[in-house]
Amino acid sequence: MIIDSHCHLDYEPLINDINKVLLNAKNNNISHLLTIGTGLDSSKKVFDIVEKYENIYGSIGIHPNSTTNHLADLNELLSIKKKSKKIIAFGETGLDYFYKRSEKKDQLYSFEKHIELAISEKVPVIIHTRDADEDTLSIIKKYHLKSKFLIHCFTGGLEFAKKLLELGCLISFSGIITFKKSSDLRNVVKYVPIEKMLIETDSPYLSPDPFRGKSNEPANVKIVAETVASIKQITFEEVASSTTKNFKNFFLNG
Template structure:
């Protein structure tokens, strides 16, 4: 019983073999997947998938790459989607200073606006943070999510993790935790409380070892669970159960 808490299985790279991807997921023991929006069309698709499949859940929101061009109509439609059954979170939202595809002031503005909207509709947030650690910390401190949040594919230091764990954020780990050069990520996963950790693939990106460089898919989240079990000296079954229970709390299902 494993939950891939962050994937993009609506991605075009899965076209033509979507049902095969789901079959492989089930064969690997992955019982739930959250499809995460990054703009309005992908948020719509996430909701549609959640309505069609009982094991798929949805998150809706605007990624920092897509922060430009957001209108009042965008917010209105996202608010409507947020109220649909099986929408568990507002995300992925945040800041990306690595690619800088949107101006940083606009990224910040859209990030803050979405925290406020998530608070308005009673949803936790899913945060994308790449090379923007200080600004992300300042924003979530000044505009705290009232219903909690998840730092997806956590890439910060242990010092940053300690700051985030105090107000109750969850840390989610993806393929990089299996990479040989991911020293900081491994340290955080090893030191963070087991009841505050989630697992994800971020499919079709960030495939874990030994599939690094190839297209990722939900079945491979099992490799993240195995790595976490190794770091925490747990059985794979116990790590799977714990992260499933964590996800249920993070997404307010219990």
């Protein structure tokens, strides 16, 4: 069995045919999914989804690219979390200096606010980081003894990964590791201990080869697992077993 640790089931086209998406995941031995909120409306949809489907967990948050216009929504996240034990994390939050869609100061404030909410509720934080290595590390260092952090869809360099691991972070890899141009990222996969790793699709985005250009779905996390196995020269079963164990220990306390 495998777990997709990061997908967006409230996004089109997945939400339009969610029962088929979940059946396809089941047929590919995907046991559980973690669907991620990226705004207040998105997080409300995540709540509805996890309450309806037994094998789906949720995380709620405001994406860093949306913080400037939605800081007031942060306080409402806590009320959503308190309604369901199946909301098991806050995020995705973090820092994105690539697109510059939100002010840096707003992203930094939102990131820390998510962490403080997570600490109060004793759940982990799911981090999106792009072109913001130093600021991301600085904030994690500030809180790493009080909270747990997962870096989702890792695309950074080896030195960044090493520093994150030193701070106790888990690192999650997506279908990007299958892309021909991703040789440096595959070296990071080779370095990161399997005990510190999760796998994800980030669907409906980032379809792995050979499905690039098509809508992604949770079933394709199997391809990510196969690719990790090939890179690390271990069995598919080892990847599936280890990442499932890691997920349960990290989010569900074993």
